[in-house]
Amino acid sequence: MSKLYAGDRTIDGIVVTVDGEPLDARTGSRCYSRNGFEWSYEGPEPSQLAYALLVDHLGDAARAERLQPAFMRSVVANFQNEWEMTSADIDRVLQRLA
Template sequence: MKTDSTNHPRAAVQDDSEQCQTNADHVEYVGMRVDGTPVVLKLTEHERLSPDRSLDLVRHSPAGFEWGYTGSGPAQLACALLLDYFDDESVAHQYYIQFRNEVVSQLACDGPADCWHLTGDDIEAALGEFQDHHALTPDGGVASTSLPANWSAVSRTDRTVFQRQDIDHYVVLGDGSDEWLLLLCAQGDRAYPAPLDHRTLPVENDPASAVQALVAESNDLVEPEEDI
């Protein structure tokens, strides 16, 4: 049965009856475990997908890829897939977290061939859905110097998430009935975010300074890479 790319990507990337075979007219990736090690192949090029190129863009998991949950290994795979398919660093950098959360976290090695398949059509369908969640700067679209360049803000229907681009740290800003609640979280290898710190302040207050304080704390928690 051929994958229907018009479906939601979480359903479209799985096909229990499909065997591990290539279609020369169509980009296709397949993932499997070899002696317990995650392996991702680009079938149309008959080559193994390496994390090396994506590690130059974001460094979540130098040890390699993973899938089936949200974490650093799946984040690296999401970035590598988008970078390989679109050959565009800006597209990969902007969308890999959403792609991890919506697509890579749902991949599973099952079916007769004990592998997962992801086609170019699946990737493009997922990216099409992400257009509704476009990136915004904290002040509503005008370039801002209030946060470091490696942070951006993504608008959601009920909250704003300030996302660090080079590591899985987030500041979640939500408004309750009478106060702002701000959480600094780290995803890492966990299935769910781990709260690192939080702030609360009256809802009539401008939360910008509290966001900046949590962003600074995130920066302090990350050890700089040593010069070799």
């Protein structure tokens, strides 16, 4: 089943969803930052977003942690103010990074 991930910078702050629901930050399993999500640069908040996206998509925290640095640098650090990614988009990126 394909999921739709989306992020936006709103007047109320950063919003990241999966299929319209808030994306779990997964700070309980791996905490890069307690300051929430961010993107468009390399750092702890984009690392947390990359990790959360990968855990949600893969269902495997250990694999998500291994893939997070490359996924953050190649994808999350390059997001615009508003972005969308599908499960298929993430799979294509992961094939390139493998």
